[in-house]
Amino acid sequence: MNNIVIFPIIIPVIFGMIMIIFRKRLKLQRYLSLISMAAVGIVTVYLMLQVKSEGIQTLHLGGWVAPFGVTMVVDMLAALLITTTSIVAFCCLLYAFRTIGTERENFYFYPLFLFLITGVIGSFMTGDVFNLFVCFEVMLVASYVLISLGGTKIQLRESIKYILINILSSFLFLVAIAFLYAMTGTLNFAHLSLRVAEVGQDGLMTTVAILFLIVFSLKAGLFLFFWLPGAYSAPPTAISAIFAALLTKVGIYAIVRMFTLVFYHEPEVTHLFIGILAAITMVLGAVGAVAFWDIKRILTYNVIVGVGFILAGVASFTTVGMTGALYYLIHDMIVKALIFLLGGTVIYLTGTSNLRDLSGLIRLHPQLGWMFFIAALSLSGIPPLSGFLGKLFISEGTFEAGYFWLGAIGLFTSLMVLYSIMKVFMNAFWGYTVIKEEEEQGTTAGLLLPIGILTALTIALGIGTQAIHEYVDLAVEVLMNPSFYIEAVLGLNPKP
Amino acid sequence: MKEPNDIIIRSVAKVAVVIIFTFAINLFISGHHYPGGGFIGGLAFASAVILLFLTFDIETVRKNIPLDFKMVAAIGVLIAVLTGLGSLLFDVPFLSQAFGYFYLPIFGKTELATAVLFDIGVALAVIGTALTIIMSIGDDR
Numbered sequence: 001m002n003n004i005v006i007f008p009i010i011i012p013v014i015f016g017m018i019m020i021i022f023r024k025r026l027k028l029q030r031y032l033s034l035i036s037m038a039a040v041g042i043v044t045v046y047l048m049l050q051v052k053s054e055g056i057q058t059l060h061l062g063g064w065v066a067p068f069g070v071t072m073v074v075d076m077l078a079a080l081l082i083t084t085t086s087i088v089a090f091c092c093l094l095y096a097f098r099t100i101g102t103e104r105e106n107f108y109f110y111p112l113f114l115f116l117i118t119g120v121i122g123s124f125m126t127g128d129v130f131n132l133f134v135c136f137e138v139m140l141v142a143s144y145v146l147i148s149l150g151g152t153k154i155q156l157r158e159s160i161k162y163i164l165i166n167i168l169s170s171f172l173f174l175v176a177i178a179f180l181y182a183m184t185g186t187l188n189f190a191h192l193s194l195r196v197a198e199v200g201q202d203g204l205m206t207t208v209a210i211l212f213l214i215v216f217s218l219k220a221g222l223f224l225f226f227w228l229p230g231a232y233s234a235p236p237t238a239i240s241a242i243f244a245a246l247l248t249k250v251g252i253y254a255i256v257r258m259f260t261l262v263f264y265h266e267p268e269v270t271h272l273f274i275g276i277l278a279a280i281t282m283v284l285g286a287v288g289a290v291a292f293w294d295i296k297r298i299l300t301y302n303v304i305v306g307v308g309f310i311l312a313g314v315a316s317f318t319t320v321g322m323t324g325a326l327y328y329l330i331h332d333m334i335v336k337a338l339i340f341l342l343g344g345t346v347i348y349l350t351g352t353s354n355l356r357d358l359s360g361l362i363r364l365h366p367q368l369g370w371m372f373f374i375a376a377l378s379l380s381g382i383p384p385l386s387g388f389l390g391k392l393f394i395s396e397g398t399f400e401a402g403y404f405w406l407g408a409i410g411l412f413t414s415l416m417v418l419y420s421i422m423k424v425f426m427n428a429f430w431g432y433t434v435i436k437e438e439e440e441q442g443t444t445a446g447l448l449l450p451i452g453i454l455t456a457l458t459i460a461l462g463i464g465t466q467a468i469h470e471y472v473d474l475a476v477e478v479l480m481n482p483s484f485y486i487e488a489v490l491g492l493n494p495k496p
Numbered sequence: 497m498k499e500p501n502d503i504i505i506r507s508v509a510k511v512a513v514v515i516i517f518t519f520a521i522n523l524f525i526s527g528h529h530y531p532g533g534g535f536i537g538g539l540a541f542a543s544a545v546i547l548l549f550l551t552f553d554i555e556t557v558r559k560n561i562p563l564d565f566k567m568v569a570a571i572g573v574l575i576a577v578l579t580g581l582g583s584l585l586f587d588v589p590f591l592s593q594a595f596g597y598f599y600l601p602i603f604g605k606t607e608l609a610t611a612v613l614f615d616i617g618v619a620l621a622v623i624g625t626a627l628t629i630i631m632s633i634g635d636d637r
Contacts, residue, residue, distance in 0.1 A: 063589045
């Protein structure tokens, strides 16, 4: 029992509720939202150190022990992801202060933002499948409102599609949970892992696993990403940045958790299937990223390529591949938020997202230009930035598992990503300066701070990988050995 | 204001609302051991207010119940979460409950449970949410 485990979830809830009570005090809301994200970050780092020294931390709510009660589990994977989430959310909030507009702020932007974060963090921490569903819904309901908040025509059009597709996938999720419960009689991850190992993962169980995979693929944008480019380019920059950074990652996390802890007995079926989907996702995403001339489209297709790449590492199901997937997951959360904020800033300054109308911004905004350059390199995995190690390990993992085609596709699509993002850089920042400073729609004042923080972070993660190396290794150790997780939750014999 | 030709529903509602309120409170209190509780009690309470909305109009009811129901919901959730936090003071898991028997002047031997505090939060959250939904889809503005 460790009561600190609950804090990352309830801090945003409490602050969000206080903000609803003080609806008119926008300044107070801004401070409170920043404070809450900082508090979540600090608490999680503290938890992370505890996990490192004492093993996986669990909390059985109300004293009802697993597998009967609701269990919250923080292992190293969850701790790393929550820490990254709080940093990314902090930066997106800083960015939102200048760009989101009082109208949206008045209509509960900050509480909704915090509820979204609550759902995301809850999904990372929950110890059973049903609460994973609940946390998904918390996150989704907040995202429904955030995506349509403001009510412009494009937002409403995209939010209808987004809501419909997510209601369908939530329905499938429930069906899958019902199947799983009928077959195993439990929903607790640790208990499920035990039960599935006992009865064996037969054909029917594998079918249920595939059903879960379809559900999570819809959320993560793995192959079933047709809704993603539209939905992520509709809302304002701060919101689409947090969507791109976090929402697909929750789906990826769910796939990682399910297919390392519960359904890991038939990797030649399930993991190969993930690999094939990942390969198709990477190719289609990269083609989209190369083809479009609209900044928002290029960036959203890059989100899809990232999803495919992380899951290629998961599909390899080797220690190296998992390590790579984890490095890349953390990197991707940071760099996707960064590149979305950068792209959004370009659009905010010039008022257009069409690359053909842009040129020579670097003369007016040198810092913005250079940070874009760094982000672009990091996105495509150029050393010494944060994307490199993840790419290296994922490729190594796929080769080790014998999926040479998967590794090759991953490396090839990296080049396409580099091309697509360099296309944005060269067209927007190089060339003859067509726009005068006084013609710009806004200023970069205050916007460069969050972007700068994230840029510094991607450099620091690349150069100082050694610092998080231990933690990532611990997380992967738990992923590759389900017994650690099971023992920690069911209290058999707690170990790291 | 509505035309005064709905005299029947007005007369019935004035009595029925009181009965529903009483029933809601009864449901809420019995919920600790028998069917009922914060959720269903809150819903029954909200249904009485909705009956008032139907009988009179929203403006009149708003004048008499000057509460922002969104705020009621928020306060409800806050109460629920904070009572959960109370268990931290006693170093037991979050959301743990405790109960004991006390001799009160009128009620005699009474069971008092901390779960009721949590339930009050749930009831307020349900009332606030239900009425916010009804008022936003019923409002023409």
